[in-house]
Amino acid sequence: MGQLAEATRRVGTARSIYLGLREQITGGVYAPGDSLPSSRALAEELGVSRTTVTTAFDQLISEGYVLVRQGARPVVAGNIGGVDSDLSHKSAPADPGLSAYAARAMALPPSHLARQKGLRYDFRYGDVAADDFPKLAWRKALTAAILARRERMGYGDAAGNENLRQALQGYLWRARGIRCDYQQIVVVNGSQQGLDLCARALLNPGDRIVVEEPCYAMARNIFVSLGAKPTTVACDSDGIDTSQLPTAEPHRFAFVTPSHQYPLGGILSIGRRRALLDWAENSDAYILEDDYDGEYRYDVRPIPPLYLSGRGRVIYIGTVSKTLSPTLRLGYLVLPPQLVEPLTRIKQLVDRQAPTFEQDALASLIESGTYERHVRKMRRLNGERRQAFLQAMGDVFGDRVEIVGTSAGLHVVVWFNEWKRQDETGLIEKARAAGIGIYPVSQLYAEASDRRAGFVFGYASMPLHDIPDGVRRLGQVLLS
């Protein structure tokens, strides 16, 4: 292009920029006193030279629309005819106008589990140690998924990639004894989303449901926000006490953790399994089975999921949050056939599908056997952590504590015999001042009955050698 042509083109472009900005100023998009983008930013954004933008700015300045001071961004001038200068300064509505759902969500008690900075020893449950994550295997699987030959990138099956659902089908059979069609599996963004989708599919505001007492708070919060009325049923060392299941009023579902009650750690006994399934049958209710840490058991006896015995009534919820990482946000539902289509539709409505590359990566880890090797390794490592924790607690606190739920999972509940529930906050503060994070069991109870002080201790995120050190330090702090 000759120099003249180039200059003509530039002037044309500059004029378009000038007209566009002028329209925005007179239209009130930029109010008096507002900064315009810098010429450099605008040039980059528009893919034109900075000179072109400066030409446009010069025109605006000469016409009085824009003011400049040396070194500062150009600013829209005041008193420009036609500008509805109030428009952009109307204040936000005082009442945000929330739905009943959002209002209920906002009314929930704030979580004590909010992350605390600067803790030297953090017994927070739910985290996993970064060093445990199979970085190289995940990177390799994800890289292969990204580089895989595809024609186009578009939405796939809302229920999840077929390869992942088939891999999960095999895994669930091998690891958990679950036999299902892969089409009964819906891939979700972690068990939190799995529970939310189920609750949305089944609950109307005002419906009654059964929850364990104590109960995983983030699950109860989902149900309460949707307007459900929870009936609490106490748990002991055999899990939920089925003799207390309600029969007078209809209940939509029971949310349970039969393989390892959260947080108390009870394993649902055979008799109660039957009683719970009978209750569901007789009450025309579903069972939401949250198998959040079913991979972690420290004897050789597998704990079979309820799903195996409850065809048509039990929804099984699994996750890789405890085996790989909670930051991946991958989980899955195994659904009775009549719920597959509704849950798939709802998954599509709420976010179309889980991310494709990550689904492919997980499928490949499962198919290659890497996932199950990793699970076994994690079971061994976390068994060692558990052993170190229990040993140190015994050494330091002895008979002052009772520890429950030790046969499975990645956490235990420690009851402090000499302190009451009301002491928990003070103990937390004392521990925190010494750089130790401990988390009260009370917020998992719906009812504030008379109890000893109790804490949920998670150990899966701590280096092995930190565990006895942390427990000893906690002893120094609390027993001094």
Added chain:
Amino acid sequence: MGQLAEATRRVGTARSIYLGLREQITGGVYAPGDSLPSSRALAEELGVSRTTVTTAFDQLISEGYVLVRQGARPVVAGNIGGVDSDLSHKSAPADPGLSAYAARAMALPPSHLARQKGLRYDFRYGDVAADDFPKLAWRKALTAAILARRERMGYGDAAGNENLRQALQGYLWRARGIRCDYQQIVVVNGSQQGLDLCARALLNPGDRIVVEEPCYAMARNIFVSLGAKPTTVACDSDGIDTSQLPTAEPHRFAFVTPSHQYPLGGILSIGRRRALLDWAENSDAYILEDDYDGEYRYDVRPIPPLYLSGRGRVIYIGTVSKTLSPTLRLGYLVLPPQLVEPLTRIKQLVDRQAPTFEQDALASLIESGTYERHVRKMRRLNGERRQAFLQAMGDVFGDRVEIVGTSAGLHVVVWFNEWKRQDETGLIEKARAAGIGIYPVSQLYAEASDRRAGFVFGYASMPLHDIPDGVRRLGQVLLS
């Protein structure tokens, strides 16, 4: 370990396995006729030798619990005392017992946009070409995120990683002129989730809302499933016709696509921008601004988001689905301050947070400038595709068609002057038989009024040279 000790240990383990399986059989977990896991699978799962498992199986066989045939998996025997063999065979409930929400979702018309296999030319809108995706840059950013030094892997801020929200803040200012605090940004799983979260935060069943006519169907489906009553407002080449906005009844929000109306492609005029914002102010309503393809415009005049002028009333919804890939499931909301906390809480309730590694990867692409370079490249590439498409349509169909919405975005609507709405299905079938995917505009209209046949043509997923070929082939098929 000596041979004797090793043998003793193995027998102890085998006995545990035997006892565990026996309990499951007598407890009805495995019913008569059910296969047990293979000894190889069980050995792998339990981390013991296959011999150990075989020892346990032998015991079960000798006691009559289990039958084996050569080469097949062991099977649970019939007539075992204590087995409640009905338990696992109760049929599923006839009525799935869906919530009102799920029932409304199930009542929605099925989408014509379901993927069709084996198409040679697919003008499906929403997909992007796999070759356009910056595979190497994404892999590099994601690898760095995976390998980054972290102490633990746990949940972060439900609103999104701070680094990503800060990067988006800068991007939104540079690219879209939006000035906001990074704390007003909530990272979501694509704009679909963004819309669902907003709708859940604001809508009660029975609430009225405004939607464009025609309207992005997957958005309307969210609202209708939540029980909203949509009032449709017609769109023309200047976007939504604000003179038709309802004033008699209260409306909760208007869902609009002002930068490039979907699907007709109109750009909201300055006068209508003001009218829409005034309507929101006077009606105490919000505006949901879906800026789904705001990065794609083919002249130098930027189309400023409504958000700029509508402080406190406008929720801005952005996505990387059109700039990177819809399969990533990453998007963001820019919220008025009074909605930040409610939306963050709801995001946490529904799935805790977006995946960490992917958030970090996107943050790093934006921070390094790679993202904006890629957007500019895509704008150029898709400008070429658009040009090729328009040229070919003109050559092949000439005056038989009217093409609208050509100044921005990744799609156009083509009206066929000689055919009626009722002909769309037949034309789709004809095209599909020739390996061409075309998609009717009718399903985006709430009302079935008298119209020409129209189709939404997406071109962003096609190789450039395929576009004229596909259009020519379509001409041969439809005009023959």
